[in-house]
Amino acid sequence: MxxxxxxxxxxxxxxxxxxxxxxxxxxxxxxxxxxxxxxxxxxxxxxxxxxxxxxxxxxxxxxxxxxxxxxxxxxxxxxxxxxxxxxxxxxxxxxxxxxxxxxxxxxxxxxxxxxxxxxxxxxxxxxxxxxxxxxxxxxxxxxxxxxxxxxxxxxxxxxxxxxxxxxxxxxxxxxEDMESQIYFLSLIASLVIGLLSFFSSSIITRPIKTLMKVVQRVTNGQLDQKVKLNGKGEMAELANAFNHMTEQLQLVDQSRQEFVSDVSHELKTPLSSIKVLTESLMCEEDVPVEMYKEFFYDINSEVDRLNVIITDLLLLVKLDRTEIMLNINETNIKHLIANILKRLSPLARKKDIEMIYEANKEIYAEVDEVKLTLAISNIIENGIKYTPEGGQVKVKLQSDMQDVFIEVEDTGIGIAKEEQGRIFERFYRTDKTRSRDTGGTGLGLSITYRTIIMHTGSIQVESEEGIGSTFVIQIPIKHV
Known part of the structure; x- marks a missing residue:
């Protein structure tokens, strides 16, 4: 502090x-x-x-x-x-x-x-x-x-x-007389310079005092504070950097509040459903067995949904820890993606979605196979979920001397330009009803993003509403 x-x-x-x-x-x-x-x-x-x-x-x-x-x-x-x-x-x-x-x-x-x-x-x-x-x-x-x-x-x-x-x-x-005069004049000159610096130092200390007062307020929790300094010198640059820092702190604080709100909302929705279903059973007399079965089935579904949300939250907490260890091994990325597509093919067949896989060569990289599989699965599964029936999901695997590039392209509903920068935030949905209808928690892309970052890689997205989205994952072949 x-x-x-x-x-x-x-x-x-x-x-x-x-x-x-x-x-x-x-x-x-x-x-x-x-x-x-x-x-x-x-x-x-x-x-x-x-x-x-x-x-x-x-x-x-x-x-x-x-x-x-x-x-x-x-x-x-x-x-x-x-x-x-x-x-x-x-x-x-x-x-x-x-x-x-x-x-x-x-x-x-x-x-x-x-x-x-x-x-x-x-x-x-x-x-x-x-x-x-x-x-x-x-x-x-x-x-x-x-x-x-x-x-x-x-x-x-x-x-x-x-x-x-x-x-x-x-x-x-x-x-001796000359030496005394020379030393005396030197002392007077030093004193004059010291006095001039004393009276002119306010020009230097004033912006520092202003900055420190604002810093004190920020440390007390007033994150909306700004430093106003004119000019183009080092102090002005420091003030701009400080203002940028407070903006980032505000964003972090806002994100934290939104996260708490979203978590509460996500947990409250299935709990509310469970409460309504159980109260309905409790209030009704001579309820048929079939209705009991139907309600219990719905309650079980909501419990499963709660379990998925909590599991994803725990996984995100683990990924956020800087000390978490990756189980790095040399992995055949071509086979890894092929296994993912094989596992997701039933979901694609249900919607009559064509799965295309382009991989011209065997590519080996030093990765955590389990975590990377989850990250890539989230991207491909989202492509399948948000692509209309009869659409297409294409996965392309390429590499150069240093990096592996995994491109996932779909012909889905797309993402608005103004929302593409926030899709990796926790619980963020471009359509607040869309993920619930498809059974998502809003945490999948956050998990994917954290996993890629832990591999010192990057993930980019290009999308156009009504046409589709393209996600490009870049991961180093040699893990650093």
Whole structure:
């Protein structure tokens, strides 16, 4: 049973808001992270290039103004020059100068003076591999740049190396501010999208709410409910499908009510006859034996009729069960139909009806012989019953590589076009008095239809009033 609480949809708009917010926030945050990373890489590359230029400038001034590294003279002037360059506005960084052996000959901060400093960066610079690297120390970001000092008279001779160390915290402060703004803008954009989805979600939720209200009514038994939605979108298609479903439910409910009514009527008719006959006997005095016999004969006939109706109803109930098993065996269909015609031939002879059977070859199919015999018998027997005297009933058997085709054609009274679609319904009669006059229950074609469907086959009818009817049964040769 379908149970849906409509109050769930009251929060749907809020859920859509959260969903759209998250969906938009995730890519925005990813974009913000990617953007800040690219900006950081750009600033670092720019800073490395700038400090490489400053280091080369310091090397140029050392070579031009002092020959200490080459001749070992004027040390005081050399160290003063280093300190002066370190404190200049253009450089403003710690400057360390080492000789070819990595010995610190000058240090603007005098921390590593007269020590050996031979790390990877210094070693590379002494081998003419200049570099600029960033590292973090005690929460501070430092740019370290090492450049070799080349003898201007001999380009193959390395006199030493210059190491510049400068704080780049200002860059990361700027990056931090930019990152905060980017993330803030991303959050605002996500929030705006979420709010827009919140206010526009009513366009989506309104038809859903309408549909669910109708669904709730249908589940409460109001099968005549319809959903009215304009447009041609998916919701309109869903509404049309739902309306079609309710129409089918109404038909099923109507068919069920008609079935109950028809069953009651079919059972009531013979019971009423029995009651009238028995009351007639009870009310009469000195009833002759012959009348007793006649009435008992009529009562017995009505009891037989009741028995036939109940038997057919029980058979239909069994056929309606999805778990019913078919006793499938390979059967000679040609012989099966021949036996049916042989059994029904006395009924045809009574009405002087010609029986014609056309079967050019032996055809074998995987079927339930008993159930299929009953189904085909119902069609042929109906053809005989509703064909006037001197008429004809023709049965034709054919097959292809996949299916068996059984065609039953009669020259009977025919079926009106508007009623041909309902002849397989239970108790349906094209003429309400016809089946009773011929002794039928109105269930034969329903039994035939269910049996053919269980064999994964089909049955079609073509008929014209006053000319006759043709039933075509199609059954697969291999049972699926």
């Amino acid at each position: 379908l149970r849906i609480k409509l109050k769930w949809f009251h929060s749907l708009r809020l859920q859509l808001f959260v969903l759209f917010f998250l969906v938009s926030a995730i890519p925005f945050m990813f974009f913000a992270s990617l953007t800040t990373g690219r900006i950081e890489a750009y600033f670092l590359e720019d800073s490395k290039a700038e400090w490489m230029r400053q280091a080369n400038l310091v090397v140029s001034q050392i070579i031009q103004t002092n020959n200490y590294l080459k001749e070992g003279t004027n040390y005081t002037i050399f160290t003063n020059k280093i300190r002066e360059l370190s404190q200049s506005e253009e450089v403003n960084a710690r400057i360390i100068v080492v000789d070819p052996l990595g010995y610190v000959v000058a240090d603007s901060s005098r921390i590593d003076l007269n020590t050996t400093l031979l790390n990877t960066q210094i070693f590379n610079a002494l081998n003419k591999k200049n570099s600029s690297e960033r590292y973090e120390k005690a929460g501070n970001f430092i740019m370290s740049t090492a450049v070799s000092i080349i003898d201007k008279e001999d380009n193959d001779k390395v006199l030493g190396a210059v190491l510049l160390s400068a704080s780049i915290n200002d860059i990361y402060k700027l990056l």
